[in-house]
Amino acid sequence: MSLTYIWVDSLCILQDDPDSKAREISRMALYYGQSTVTICAASSTKCSEGFLHQRLEDPADYSIGPVQLRVLTSRDLPGTVQLFEDSGYFNDHRPPEPIALRAWTLQETLLSRRILMFSTYHFYFTCNVATSSCGGREPVLNP
Known part of the structure; x- marks a missing residue:
């Protein structure tokens, strides 16, 4: 399997155009629900920050x-x-990751079939049947 396209919210949605923003936001369920994998930069506070950093050991x-x-x-x-x-x-x-402080990003987690999450302390892969992490322990999940 090969991946042909990549969707980057901050690049594909004209951030200073209210009409473009409204049109694309209404399609988020389609984008996330139909994607092969969602890459989540959980440790970044804004789209101009990087997220591929050396993970911190605490x-x-x-x-x-x-x-x-x-x-x-x-x-x-x-x-x-x-x-x-x-x-x-x-x-x-620990304080929550920056992504956990933005309510609109909840749709990524709820609608995506597979997520690669880059957090401050771990790298996670999650899908609808399992969660796995590298670079640290697996979290205790509450229902």
């Missing part, structure tokens, strides 16, 4: 560790495993 995430141990896999190949103990509820000591 020692307050852990009451013990993380400790990396060398191991041999079942095929006798060298590998590593990380051990740690959570310090409590995930992100309870």
Whole structure:
């Protein structure tokens, strides 16, 4: 499968044209609902900021560790495993990501079939059946 098009809100919607903005905003359900994947720059406060940064490691995430141990896999190949103990509820000591403070971005999460989310501390992939993260622990999700 190849991806032919990319939609970037800040480029595809004329931000200073109320008619263009109204027309395109009314189509957001179609854009997000029909997209193959939505890329979410959760850590950016505005469209002119970048979002591909070195992820921050926060020692307050852990009451013990993380400790990396060398191991041999079942095929006798060298590998590593990380051990740690959570310090409590995930992100309870951090401010919310900038995207969580903008109500209109909720539609991205609700309407997209798949999301690649770049946050300050993690990279997530989520779809309608699973969530996976890299660069840190998986969040505890409340219903």
